[in-house]
Amino acid sequence: MSLKSVNDILGVLEKQAKWQQQPFQQVCQFWVEVVGSVIAAQTQPLSVQRDILRVATSSAAWAQNLTFSRQTLLLKLNQKISTPLVDLRFSTAGWQRHPQKEKPQPTVLSSEHPSYLGDVNERQLQVTAVNQDVNQVFANWAKTRQRRSQPLPLCPQCQCPTPPGELQRWGVCGFCSVKLLPKNI
Ligand SMILES: [Zn+2]
Incomplete structure (x- = not known):
């Protein structure tokens, strides 16, 4: 056979x-x-x-x-x-409910989905890391860490934690600044 x-x-x-x-x-x-x-x-x-x-x-x-x-x-x-x-x-x-039971997994992996475009963020991060020298990468990492450990100021409009840069620029968070724009612009 x-x-x-x-x-x-x-x-x-x-x-x-x-x-x-x-x-x-x-x-x-x-x-x-x-x-x-x-x-x-x-x-x-x-x-x-x-x-x-x-x-x-x-x-x-x-x-x-x-x-x-x-x-x-x-x-x-x-x-x-x-x-x-x-x-x-x-x-x-x-x-x-059996506590040891696995969480239900989606049957289609996102990477197998027809509209999957690849992990853009990850790719960008890799490119950034390659273009910077190690010291700079470390400095950025330390800065990000520091930023994360500090509580962000709240947007006066929606009370969401907002990067200080946004508050300096618009007085509100990025989302609120868009919402507050006149509709005809
Ligand atoms: Zn806001």
Whole structure:
């Protein structure tokens, strides 16, 4: 048997396994992707019975909010799984957060996302570091550290910590200076 045909067979088996995967396993696989990491942290899929997915939530408020948006979630979920669900049920029953459980990771790495442009800041920092001599880099680092350890003065408009340079220039923070500009400029 050639290596290619072995690979073909393995590919078919893998596809079949995926197709035959239990609906609940599929739900778990796509849950974070469908609901997002914020909701995923407050929810835990429990079971699929008669095409109804039961989900435990961290609080009654979450159960209520998610019940309102369950049609949207249902649509999104059904696009991912092979056996469509008919409804979602949210309740605090069965909620159990295991502290040692890993934080849900986004399934798509930002570097794999089509709109990823690379880490611009990091690249700029590297370029800056190369163009400066070591002493200057250290001096800048010390200055930044000093700046960070000092509390910034507050913007009189919005009470946010503001670099002194901005206050000297505009009397308010950069954001407020933009907001205070006449609209027709
Ligand atoms: Zn301000």
